[in-house]
Each structure stands twice: as structure tokens, then as C-alpha cells.
Amino acid sequence: MSELTSLMEMESMLDSVEKPSEIFGELVFNEEAQRQYLPDAVFEKLQEAIRGQRPITEDIADAVAAGMKAWAIDMGATHYTHWFQPLAGTIAQKHDSFLALNKEGKPIEKFSGKALVQQEPDASSFPSGGIRSTFEARGYTAWDPSSPAFIMETGGTRTLCIPAIFVSYTGEALDYKTPLIRSIHALNKYGLPVVKLFFPEATRIFSTMGWEQEYFLIDEQWYEARPDLILTGRTLVGALPPKNQQLEDHYFASIPDRVLAFMADLEYEAYRLGIPLHTRHNEVAPSQYECAPWFEEANISNDHNQLLMDLMDRVARRHGLRVLLHEKPFAGINGSGKHMNWSIGTDSGRNLLAPGKTPETKLAFLTFFVNVIKAINDWNDLVRASIASDSNDLRLGGHEAPPAIISVYIGDHLQKVIDRLEQSVPDERFLTEEEEAELKMFIHETIPTIFLDNTDRNRTSPFAFTGNKFELRAVGASMNCAQPATVLNTIMAYQLKQFYEDYQALVDKGAKKELAILEILHKYVKESKRVIFNGDNYSEDWVREAERRGLNNIPDTPTAIKAYVTDEAIKLFEETGVSSRREVEARYNVRLEKYAQRIHIEAMTLIEMANQQILPPAIQSLSELAATLNSLPTENAAVRKRYEKLSELVERLNSALEQLQEKVEKAEQEGDLPKQAELYAKEVRPAMEEVRKYADELERIMDDRLWQLPHYREILFIK
Numbered sequence: 001m002s003e004l005t006s007l008m009e010m011e012s013m014l015d016s017v018e019k020p021s022e023i024f025g026e027l028v029f030n031e032e033a034q035r036q037y038l039p040d041a042v043f044e045k046l047q048e049a050i051r052g053q054r055p056i057t058e059d060i061a062d063a064v065a066a067g068m069k070a071w072a073i074d075m076g077a078t079h080y081t082h083w084f085q086p087l088a089g090t091i092a093q094k095h096d097s098f099l100a101l102n103k104e105g106k107p108i109e110k111f112s113g114k115a116l117v118q119q120e121p122d123a124s125s126f127p128s129g130g131i132r133s134t135f136e137a138r139g140y141t142a143w144d145p146s147s148p149a150f151i152m153e154t155g156g157t158r159t160l161c162i163p164a165i166f167v168s169y170t171g172e173a174l175d176y177k178t179p180l181i182r183s184i185h186a187l188n189k190y191g192l193p194v195v196k197l198f199f200p201e202a203t204r205i206f207s208t209m210g211w212e213q214e215y216f217l218i219d220e221q222w223y224e225a226r227p228d229l230i231l232t233g234r235t236l237v238g239a240l241p242p243k244n245q246q247l248e249d250h251y252f253a254s255i256p257d258r259v260l261a262f263m264a265d266l267e268y269e270a271y272r273l274g275i276p277l278h279t280r281h282n283e284v285a286p287s288q289y290e291c292a293p294w295f296e297e298a299n300i301s302n303d304h305n306q307l308l309m310d311l312m313d314r315v316a317r318r319h320g321l322r323v324l325l326h327e328k329p330f331a332g333i334n335g336s337g338k339h340m341n342w343s344i345g346t347d348s349g350r351n352l353l354a355p356g357k358t359p360e361t362k363l364a365f366l367t368f369f370v371n372v373i374k375a376i377n378d379w380n381d382l383v384r385a386s387i388a389s390d391s392n393d394l395r396l397g398g399h400e401a402p403p404a405i406i407s408v409y410i411g412d413h414l415q416k417v418i419d420r421l422e423q424s425v426p427d428e429r430f431l432t433e434e435e436e437a438e439l440k441m442f443i444h445e446t447i448p449t450i451f452l453d454n455t456d457r458n459r460t461s462p463f464a465f466t467g468n469k470f471e472l473r474a475v476g477a478s479m480n481c482a483q484p485a486t487v488l489n490t491i492m493a494y495q496l497k498q499f500y501e502d503y504q505a506l507v508d509k510g511a512k513k514e515l516a517i518l519e520i521l522h523k524y525v526k527e528s529k530r531v532i533f534n535g536d537n538y539s540e541d542w543v544r545e546a547e548r549r550g551l552n553n554i555p556d557t558p559t560a561i562k563a564y565v566t567d568e569a570i571k572l573f574e575e576t577g578v579s580s581r582r583e584v585e586a587r588y589n590v591r592l593e594k595y596a597q598r599i600h601i602e603a604m605t606l607i608e609m610a611n612q613q614i615l616p617p618a619i620q621s622l623s624e625l626a627a628t629l630n631s632l633p634t635e636n637a638a639v640r641k642r643y644e645k646l647s648e649l650v651e652r653l654n655s656a657l658e659q660l661q662e663k664v665e666k667a668e669q670e671g672d673l674p675k676q677a678e679l680y681a682k683e684v685r686p687a688m689e690e691v692r693k694y695a696d697e698l699e700r701i702m703d704d705r706l707w708q709l710p711h712y713r714e715i716l717f718i719k
Contacts (some may be wrong), residue, residue: 011136013305018393019119019500020267020271023268023271023272024272025073025271025272025273025274025405026270026272027075027150027151027153027272027273027274028073028148028149028150028154028273028274029068029071029149029150030148030152030274030601031047031469031598033071034046034067034084034535036071037067037068037070037071038063038064038067038498039063039067042060042063042067044065044419045060045146046060046064049145050145051204052145052185052188052204052349052495056117056145058113058114058333059113060111060113061114061116061117062112062113063118064113064116064145065111065112065113065115065679066111066430068111068116068149068160069098069109069110069111069160072098072111072149072151072158072160073098073109074114075151075158076151076158077151077158077160077601078098078099078157078158078159079093079095079096079097079098079099079157079159079160080096080111080115080161080162080491081093081094081096081159081160081161081162082094082119082121082141082142082162082164083152083161083162083163083164084141084163084164084165084166084175084177085166085175085306085480085482086126086166086174086175087126087128087174087175087176087587087590088126089478089480091159091306091310091593092126092166092306093159094158095159096115096119097309098110098111111369111630116162117142117143118140118141118142118143119140119164120138120140120141120208121139121166121252122141123140123500126139126166126174128168128174128586128590137167138167138168139166139167139169139174140166140167140168141164141165141166142165142167143162143163143164144163144164144165144177144181144299146181146297146300146469147299147300147303147493148163148274148297148300149161149162150273150274150307152273154314159160163177163303164177164632165177165181165655166178167176170444172580172582172583172586173405173579173583174655176302176480176482176483176486177299177302177303177343177482179482179578179579179583180298180299180302180482180485180486180489181299181485181563182484182486182576182578182579183207183485183489183490183493183576183578184206184207184298184299184489186489186490186493186494186576186577186578187205187206187207187344187489187490187492188204188205188206188495189493189495189670190493190494190496190497190500190576191205191344191492191493191496192204193500194206194367194368194496194499194500194503195311195352195364197367197503197513197517198360198361198363198364198367199346199348199350201348201366202346202347202348202350203343203347203348204346204347204602205345205346205347205486206297206298206347207294207297207342207343207345207346207485207489207492208295208296208297208298208300208301208342208343208344208345208351208469209295209297209299209301209340209341209342209481209485210292210293210294210295210296210301210340210341210469211292211293211300211301211305211309211310211338211339211340211341211475212279212290212291212338212339212341213287213290213291213292213338213477214283214289214290214336214337214338214339214477215288215289215290215323215324215325215336215477216285216287216288216323216324216330216336216437216536217259217262217287217288217289217290217321217322217323217324218287218321218322218324218330218715218716218719219320219321219322219715219718219719220317220320220321220539222573222710222714222715222718225571225709225710226710226715227613227708228602228605228606228609229322229324229329229603229606231601232322232326232598232605233324233325233329233391233478233603233710234244234328234394234601235329235330235331235613235715236602236605236606236609236688236692237606237610237691237692237695237696237699237709238287238696238709238711238712238715239696239697239699239700239712240331240332240333240712241712241713241716241717242572242711244285244286244332244333244336244712245284245286245333247283250282250283250285250286250287250288251282251283251284252281252282253282254282255280255281255282255289255685256719257264257320258321258719259289259321259719260320262316262319262321263280263289263291263317265315265318265319265529266308266311266312266349267291268293269279269311269315270308270311272309273304273311274304275293275294275304275307275308275311275688276293276294276304277291277293277308278292278293278294279291279292283334283336284333284379285330285333285334285716286716286717287415287715287716287717287718287719288331288333288334288336289309295341295343295469297345298342298485298489299413302480302481302482302485302504303482305338305481306485308481309478312325315336321719324336324450325477325478326391327389327391327394327395327476327477327478328394328395329391330712330715330716333716335394335395335400335401335477336395336476336477336478337395337401337473337474337475337476337477338476338477338478338479338481339471339472339473339475340471340472340475340481340484340485341466341469341470341472342469342470342471342472342485342488343468343469343470344368344492351468351469352364352365352368353365353368353369353372353465353468353469353470354468356467359514361512363517363518366417366421366521367499367517367521369414369465369577370418370421370521370524370525370528371492371495371496371499371524372408372470372492372495372525372611373408373410373524373525373528373531373532374449374495374497374524374528375488375491375492375494376406376408376489376491376528376530376531377527377528378464378528379491379531379569379572380406380531380551380562381406381554381560381563382479382491382564382569382572383406383463383472383484383487383488383489383491384406384474384554384560384563384566385406385487385553385560385561385562386483386484386486386487386488387472387474387475387476387479387483388554388556388557388560388561389476389478389479389557389591389595390557390594390595390598390599391476391478392474392475392476392479392557393555393557393681394554395476395537395590396474401473401474402460402461402537403460403462403537403538403542403543404460404474404553404554404555404560405462405537405542405543405546405552405553406460406462406463406474406531406535406551407461407463407531407533407537407546407549407551407658407665408461408463408464408465408470408530408532408533409461409463409465409532409533410465410532410534411465411533411534412482412534412635415534418525418529418532419524421518421521421525422522422526422529424522425515425518425519425522426518426522427515427518430518433453452585457645459473459531459714460536460537460538461473462474462535462537463660472484472488486578489578490572490573490576491572492579494572494575494576497576499516499520499524500668502520502523503517503520507633508518514690521670523670530550530551531549533545533546533617543608556681556682556685557591557595557677557681558592558595558674558677558678558680559678559681560624560682561588561591561592562588564584564587564588565584565588567586569584570584570585577631579692589673592673592674592676592677593673593677595677595680595681596667596673596676596677598679599680599681599684599685600664600667600668600680600684602688603660603663603664603684603687603688604664606660606688606691606692607657607660607661607664607691610653610691610695611657611710613708614653614695614698614708614709614711615650615653615654617702617706617707617708618646618649618650618653618698618702618706619650620706621645621646621702621703621706622646622647622650624703625639625642625643625646626643631670642701645701646698646701646702647708649694649697649698649701650696652697653691653694653695653698656687656689656690656691656693656694658688659687660684660687660688660690660691663679663683663687664684665686666679666683667679667680667683667684699711
């Protein structure tokens with residue numbers, strides 16, 4: 001009877017679960033809410049402004065603010081904030097109350113168009129890379145109407161969050177969103193004429209994005225017992241246990257109950273905020289997981305990823321768990337990436353990187369496909385720079401992460417197409433339709449036919465074509481996708497501008513449209529084929545082959561991000577209107593400074609942990625072994641050997657610590673920022689690895705009773 005009752009209760013509970021479609025976007029001031037709270041004329045004008053067809057005037061802003069305030073208050077919000085993404089790398093917000101006093105001193109709720117459009121947070125403490133001095137505090141946030149406002153529930157309160165850009169008093173961008181929006185405008189400006197060659201009905205194009213967010217989820221007790229996780233987001237010491245990920249038994253396995261409860265809670269919160277999460281599963285490493293959404297326009301998709309990372313942290317705490325978004329929180333096993341799927345769409349509903357069926361749509365696909373390859377070839381080092389960070393440096397090139405050599409995977413089928421394009425300028429017969437390939441399987445006839453995609457997958461490639469999009473697999477899990485997306489949009493805009501100029505030159509000479517396009521694509525393939533690689537990107541042969549082809553293998557961030565400040569790169573950003581020279585150079589300085597600061601924090605944390613939590617118990621263990629040796633009636637070779645081994649490791653660890661301290665002091669005394677960052681990359685990081693080597697050896701041989709830090713076997717396998 002009790003079992004039957006339990007089953008009936010479970011069925012009742014499941015029946016009461018809200019469908020995702022019923023709660024999706026309920027905390028978002030989306031089109032449905034706008035229609036309800038805005039006058040029809042205001043709604044239409046707002047939609048036109050979002051599409052870039054008209055500016056937002058003061059009267060429209062006032063009307064939108066009134067409707068947004070009414071909606072937010074009806075939803076229980078008491079405050080509002082401009083929600084923005086400064087270069088510090090976290091979401092920023094300053095809350096203001098709707099409460100105001102009227103002329104009679106009576107309390108009212110107030111929210112004006114001016115407050116909606118612009119706010120003034122103190123800018124002095126945000127990274128500016130030299131654009132602003134500390135005593136120059138003024139900065140502005142400005143409403144981004146293309147990304148809908150939403151209600152954030154935290155600490156039992158509700159706050160209206162208005163996505164915004166962040167600029168200095170003198171107008172320079174101080175955030176990630178502003179260059180991204182500019183790059184989307186550049187892509188539309190220079191790409192739309194090319195699109196209209198094939199699809200004249202299109203009036204706007206934009207980049208689309210879908211990120212795959214990898215992360216680790218560990219018990220809160222282990223997190224709180226590790227100073228390195230608390231201060232740096234990764235374990236600075238830790239010996240790999242005998243069983244880790246080598247059996248690959250965690251990958252796509254059953255999701256643990258406690259983790260699944262977290263995922264369900266996260267999805268519920270995400271759906272309410274309009275984040276279209278679609279996938280959840282175990283990843284390869286123990287305690288590693290992944291979620292991914294449906295595609296959206298790049299600006300909104302990026303906002304949703306930033307919002308999701310904030311949600312993940314808060315939801316995990318409810319479950320007594322902690323989310324780790326660091327790219328390499330545990331040595332020796334997979335790190336976490338954020339595979340950024342990127343494509344280009346039109347307002348008429350076309351995906352420009354989806355292979356077509358007709359000659360016209362095939363030619364359109366080939367045009368954009370080849371231009372992407374050309375852009376990656378020409379701006380190879382800039383793409384590498386866009387995914388560089390102190391944490392991603394630890395991930396790239398190992399344990400299923402792509403290497404630092406940027407190449408393009410296109411698969412065997414498209415390789416044949418590219419080879420034909422390269423061999424000679426093709427005629428119109430090149431575009432005749434081919435039969436769709438089937439995958440023949442010698443299995444039961446009830447299994448339906450599987451149709452082959454036009455590419456396989458290559459998990460080792462940093463930039464892979466995966467059927468109807470490119471996947472930039474080299475993005476790190478904690479990164480803001482706006483950074484690499486801005487680069488992809490910008491180099492593609494610049495490339496399409498060049499393509500259209502080349503096309504016009506041939507047409508002006510009397511060339512037919514199709515043949516002119518094919519001639520240009522033939523030329524581009526010949527110029528760009530070095531960047532195409534369909535093999536194993538992990539092999540040493542590829543490293544040598546890439547060098548022969550002239551593709552750089554850049555190991556660290558200070559070296560990589562120099563690509564941003566070359567004359568060619570600055571010209572690229574300035575001509576497309578994405579960033580000024582001053583903005584580019586400022587971001588370069590911010591990234592150098594952030595790199596040096598983060599590794600300094602890591603080094604000092606490691607020194608502190610070694611002195612307080614590793615050496616003392618090791619010395620105690622030595623003392624106990626010495627006492628044991630002295631108490632034995634006869635010499636014991638095994639105990640003596642253990643004592644000598646432990647003594648040697650203590651001495652080497654202490655010596656490595658002294659070397660690390662000297663390297664840190666040397667770096668800190670360096671006044672030139674690029675040189676300082678280079679010292680942290682070339683000297684401090686290797687010195688840290690030397691300390692870790694001896695600390696991890698001590699962990700393997702010391703009495704577990706004395707070891708003070710949670711082991712990997714506990715952190716990764718016990719929940």
C-alpha cells in the first residue's frame with residue numbers, strides 16, 4: 001500500500017510540473033509583454049528601432065520606460081539596474097529604487113525615459129587600459145534595446161535588469177558588448193550587398209551563436225577546504241588518482257541524482273529568463289558536465305551565456321555544490337571549453353552557411369564558406385588572440401582541447417569541392433546537384449536510413465565546419481564569447497567587403513555573375529588552403545606541418561595578444577568601425593594587466609599553501625619517521641628509504657618555493673607591462689609547476705592521516 005501511495009504521489013507531482021513552454025520568458029520584457037504594456041504605436045516604433053530602422057527618440061523612450069516600469073512593478077520588482085559587461089570579466093550592476101518623492105514630498109514609483117536610456121556608474125575602478133585615469137570617474141551605461149530587459153530574482157528580491165553598453169566619458173568602449181554590437185553592424189553593412197546577389201529579399205544580416213558550456217560541479221565542502229579553488233578557481237596542487245577519466249565511463253553516463261536536481265533547477269531558472277537550454281549531459285572528466293542552448297542572434301546569445309554563468313553559481317549553492325568554470329581546474333584530465341558555434345543569418349530566415357540544394361543556393365553557400373576560410377587564413381593570429389587567457393593557456397593542446405595552432409576542419413566531402421575549386425576556374429556545371437549520401441548499415445531493417453552530413457566531426461580542430469555552422473572549439477569555459485565573436489564578425493565583414501569589390505571589378509569588365517563569383521572563389525582557395533587541415537591536430541607531425549605552412553603555434557597569452565596591436569589589426573578595426581586605435585591598445589593593456597595579476601595571485605596562493613598546509617605536515621611526517629627509526633632495535637632499510645625519499649622531497653619543495661618567490665619578486669619589480677606579463681608567462685608559471693611537481697609527489701607518499709588538503713579522488717568522485 002505504501003509503495004502504491006508513493007507511486008501515486010510521484011505521478012501527481014510529475015503531472016504538476018510546469019512545461020518549459022509555459023514558463024519560458026515569463027521574467028522577460030519580451031514582445032508578448034511589450035504588446036501588453038506598450039501602446040501599439042510605441043511597440044511598432046520600438047521594434048523598428050531594434051531592427052535598426054529608426055532611432056529611439058525621447059518620446060519613445062519615455063513611453064517604453066512607463067510600460068517597462070508598470071510591467072516590472074507588476075512582476076514584483078522594487079529596483080532597476082543597467083546590466084553591463086565591463087572588462088573586469090564579471091557582470092556589473094548598480095541598483096536604483098523605483099521609489100521617488102514628488103513635489104509634495106509624497107512617495108511615488110518613478111522611472112523615466114532618461115533613466116532607461118542612460119545611467120552613470122562610477123567608472124574609475126573598472127579596467128580601462130589607460131583610457132581613464134583613476135581621478136576621472138565618469139562613465140556611462142546606455143540601454144541596448146536589441147536585448148530584452150528581464151527580472152532577476154536574488155536574495156528574495158526582484159530587480160529589473162536592463163542590458164546596456166558601458167562607455168567612458170569621452171565615448172570609448174569599456175565593455176565587451178559595445179564592440180560586439182559594432183561588429184554585428186559592420187557584418188551587416190559589408191555583407192548585405194553580397195547576400196543580395198543571391199537573396200534580394202533580405203534586408204538585414206547578423207551573426208548567430210550557440211555556445212556549449214562545459215563546467216565542473218563539486219561538493220561545497222571540498223571547495224571550502226581548498227584555498228586554491230576559493231582564490232584562483234583551480235587546484236594549484238593535486239596528484240591524479242589511479243582512476244580518473246581513462247575508462248571514459250563518465251561520458252554520457254547516467255547523471256547523478258544530486259547533479260540532475262541542480263540541472264533541473266538551473267533549467268527552470270533559465271527558461272523563465274528566456275534562455276533556451278536544450279542539452280544536458282555528463283562530459284568526459286569525472287564531475288564534468290555540459291549544457292547547450294538553441295541558436296540565437298549573437299548579441300542576445302552572449303547576454304544569455306553571461307546570465308547563465310551567474311545563474312549556475314547561485315543555483316549550485318542552493319544544492320550545496322560549487323560550479324567551477326575555470327578552463328583547467330584539475331591537472332591531468334580534461335579542461336572545460338565553451339565551444340562557440342557561429343554562423344550568419346538573414347532576416348528572411350536563411351542560414352548562409354547551410355549547404356543548398358539548387359545551383360543558386362549552392363553558390364551562395366560556397367561564397368560564404370570560402371570567405372570564412374579566407375578570413376581565418378588572413379587573420380589567423382588575431383583569432384588565436386581572441387581566445388587567449390591565462391586559464392585557457394593551461395587547457396589548449398591537451399586532453400581533447402584543440403591546440404593553439406588555428407586551422408579549419410572542413411571534412412572529406414567539402415575538401416573534394418575545395419580541391420575542384422582550386423584546380424581550375426570551374427564553369428556553371430560545377431553547381432549541378434548531387435545525390436544525397438546514405439549511410440549503409442548492416443543492421444536490422446527496422447532501423448531507418450541515416451543520411452550522411454556533409455562533414456564528419458573533428459574534436460581536435462580549433463575551428464571546424466559542422467554541417468551548417470563553424471564551431472570555434474578553442475574558446476575557454478569562463479570567457480566572454482563577445483571577444484571571439486567580435487573578431488569573427490569583424491574579419492568576416494572586412495573579407496566580404498573585399499569580396500564585393502573583387503566581384504564588382506569583374507562584373508564591370510563584363511563577366512557573368514556566376515562565373516565572376518567562381519573565379520574569385522578559385523583565387524581565394526589558392527590563397528587560403530594552408531589553413532585547412534582535416535587530420536589529427538594533436539599529432540607532432542601536424543605541429544611540424546603547420547610550421548612549414550607558416551601557421552604560428554603561440555603558447556601563451558602575452559605573445560598571442562600582440563596580434564591585436566599590429567598596424568594591420570588596428571586598420572581592420574578602424575575601417576570596419578568596430579574599435580579605434582585607442583580602444584584596441586587599451587584592451588591590450590587590460591589583458592596584459594589581468595594576466596599578470598591573476599598569475600601573481602596564483603603564485604602567492606601556492607606559496608602560502610605550501611608553507612602552511614604542505615610543508616608542516618611533511619615535516620611532521622619526517623619527524624615521526626625519524627622517531628620510528630630511532631626506536632627500532634635494528635636498522636630497517638624500508639623505513640630508512642622512506643625517510644630519505646620524504647626528506648629529499650621536502651628539501652626540493654622548499655628550494656622550488658624559494659625559486660618561485662624570487663621569480664615573483666622579479667616580475668613585480670618589472671615596470672614595463674608587456675615585459676612583466678612575459679616574465680609571469682615564461683618564468684613564474686614554470687616555477688609554479690616545479691613547486692607542484694614536488695608537492696604532488698609528497699601527496700602520493702605521505703601518511704593520509706597528515707595530509708591536510710582534499711584529494712582529487714574525493715573532490716571528483718564523492719558528492
